[in-house]
Amino acid sequence: MSVNSALDALDDSLPDLLLLDMSLPTFDVGENEAGGRPQGFGGVEILRHMTHAGIRCPTIVITGYEAFPTAAGKTVELSELRDNLSNEFPDLFLGVLHFNSTYDEWKIALEKTLVGLGLNSGESQ
Template sequence: MSSALDFLDNNEPNFIILDMSLPTYEISDTESGGRPQGFGGLEILRYLKMSGLNCPTLVLTGYEAFMREEGIVELSQISEELNNEFGVFLKDVLYYNSAYSEWKNKISLILKNVGIY
């Protein structure tokens, strides 16, 4: 996650595809990257907002629900919360499942809408 923040300090990408679960620290010859942090992607979104980087961003996740202190939260609720907080640059929150192609079609449409594809 820290390398993503370092990159954003020096660059403004045209588009970001962001996973919600990110390693807590960098992978190297001596480090495994730590446990994935369930809402690590949220830290990246907050950094984008705080920095004023309005880079079109798509959250793509393989999880249909996330664990919070209050219990399991469905992806639809997470999506609504993220859109409320980051709607200026957040284009969508998609569930990735290799068995289906709907997510691919949605990504294509989003890329066309932002002028990339």
């Protein structure tokens, strides 16, 4: 999914929970489209749109990156990103999970968050 298609989807219907990748292409990748400019903070753009449009949806940010370069050449570490998102989007943002296919910590953290929201983890109890 791209920033543009995510914005369109949010305008069409409101999910109960949004799992949002922080880094997204501008446009959907297609047969003749490369996805446009990659946006390291594409997730922030989506959260800002949600705030301005009055869209209220709990959001968990998931990313495979541990740090993000800014246009000014500075690096934003995951902990700083978490603090920034928490301050800017207190009504939407639930947390940041660092996705790493080698380890299961992100899955455990996601499951704890979902259980904390009262959502079933999908396992039989």
